[in-house]
Each structure stands twice: as C-alpha cells, then as structure tokens.
Amino acid sequence: MKPLLTTVKSLVADLLLWSFFVGGLVASTASGTVLDGTQKNVATYAGIAVSLLAGSRIAKKPKIKAFLSKSSTLWFLFLFNGGVAAACYLTMDGVKGIATAAGMGLVSLGAAGGLLANHRKPATARHRA
Secondary structure (H helix, E strand, C coil), rough: CCHHHHHHHHHHHHHHHHHHHHHHHHHHHHHHHCHHHHHHHHHHHHHHHHHHHCCCCCCCCCCHHHHHCCHHHHHHHHHHHHHHHHHHHHCCCCCCCHHHHHHHCCCHHHHHHHHHHHCCCHHHHHHHC
C-alpha cells in the first residue's frame, strides 16, 4: 500500500495536469469571445501548446495508454476522425477547412498506424495487453 503522502502528491499532480489540459482547451477555443487581434491569437496558440503538452503527458499514464492501444478505440478514432476530416474538407471554405481536415486526418492516420502495429504483433502478445 502506498503511503498517504505519495497518494496525495499523485492526486494533486493528476489534478493539475488535467486542469492544464482543460484550461488549454478552453483558452484555445473561447479566447475569441473575450479578446481581439493579436491577444486573441496569442491566447489561442498558447492554449493549443498547453493542451498538447498536458495531453501528451496524460496519454503516457498506464491506464490511458492501455485504453488508447485497444483495437476498438483505434478503430473508432480512425473512422470518426477520417469522417470528420472529409466532412470538414467538403463543407468548410478556405484555409480553415483545409487545416481542420489536415489535423483530423493526421489523427486518423495515427490511429491507422496503431491498428497496423497491433495487427503485426503475434497473436499471443495481443491477448496479453
């Protein structure tokens, strides 16, 4: 059993990490309602950077890593993000549509890479995970 201090430190660290992740998402999406011009751009890009950094740290946690490596999760990510990428490309005009489609397409391709990596593993290694 873990000592109480270690458990509390881990809980506080997780809480801070998730707070930074959510705060970064909020800053990147909602800054346009509060700010204008250069301040809006700075807040948006800083929010994106913070959420990407915190999200990559969260994804390395064992429970999240196990969830993200399941084939059902990878199939969902592949199909959903691929569909959203196609819809964004066809329905949105200009650079925003292309950039959104490219970003969602990259996520979809990443999930496809995970599916291929799982497919290449021997059957016994897949059942252990």
